[in-house]
Amino acid sequence: MSIELHHLRGFLALADEKHFTRAAKRMNVSQPTLSRNIRRLETLLGRRLLERTTRQVTLTPAGETLYDRLQVLLPQMEAALRLEPDDDTFRVGFAWGFPTGWPQEVIAHFEEETGVSVQAHRHDAKLAGVDRGDADIAILRGRLRAPGMEAVTLLHERRVAAVSTRSELAERHEISWREIADQQLVINEVSGTTDLTDWPTDHRPGISVVCSNFDEWLEAVAANKGVGIVPEFVGRQHVHSFVSFLAIPDAPTVPLNLVYPSNAGHPLIPRFVAMARAAVAEPA
Known part of the structure; x- marks a missing residue:
């Protein structure tokens, strides 16, 4: 019937x-606005809800x-629509x-503005749950x-090479992207940011160890099993x-994204995305 709460509150x-x-x-x-809302409700x-005269307003039987x-x-x-802050949690994976x-x-800022608690959850999966x-x-x-997912790129991060302190490369301060193609890589295939397609097809590094999470990847690099890129x-x-860690001046950058469902997502996703974009746009 298109009756809204402000119609009922006004009545x-x-x-x-x-x-x-x-x-x-x-x-x-304003008085004209209230008059329009009451006429719209009627x-x-x-039903006529009010009897109007120049001196007073009275309720009709339907109005009573x-x-x-x-x-x-x-x-x-109105009480049902006032959700307590603890009733909802915004989960960041x-x-x-x-x-x-x-x-x-x-x-x-998000918690202060919305009253909704934010919890960060780690998930060892490509899309973090x-x-x-x-x-x-x-x-x-x-x-x-x-x-079914939307991705908003917030910024691009530079890459560095991770090497064991026992590696000959540990004595250096930097390495070129092309030189890395002559090395053996430790790859995190689940949540890592580097794979062989980052190099030309005719000059790619080998793979020495394949891991499923960051901790395994880090220990493999520390054990001098190969070079890691992060x-x-x-x-x-x-x-x-x-x-x-060695600088890689000519390495391609890594995009950092916010990823969320295209449909039926949390209603506060647009607010969080807008805040994040504003935050990374501000000068450091």
Whole structure:
């Protein structure tokens, strides 16, 4: 019937005040707006609810019946729509290497503005659980194509080479992307950001170890099983005492994305995405 809550609230205010000007002030609307809303409500119900004279407003029998019912029902409806903050949680998935800086600022701002708690969950899977409904949105790196998912690229991260401190390469400060093609790689096939297609088909590195998560990958590099390639932020975290990191000045960058369902996702996804885009757009 297209009856909206503000129609019903306006009717209750007018029934209480018996005066359009006072009721409009109580509703924080203009008197013409309140009059239009009351006429709209009467049209939709097909009943006259008020008797209007130059001096007073009185309720018709239909108006009295509606007033008695709304006094009980409307407060219950409004209470049902006021969800407590703890009733909902916004879940942010990640496969490994949760970024530092902008996500923490976004989460704090998001929780303050929406009253909804944010929880970060690690999932050792390519889409960090967002495709299975275990996360509402995921922070993922690399080139992504997933049916039923939207991906928003926030920024691009530089790459570094991870080598064992026992490797001859550990004495160097940097290595070229082409030189890496002559090495053996440790690959994280589930949540990693590097594979052989990042190099030309005629000059690609070999693969020495294939891992299924970041921790296995890191230990394989530390054991000098091969070279690993990761985003630059990993090298700044000093993640392992037996792993060194070399700059790769000519390496292709890695996109960092927010990934979420195309349909039927959490209603606050657009708010989180907008906050994240604004945060990474601000100068450091």
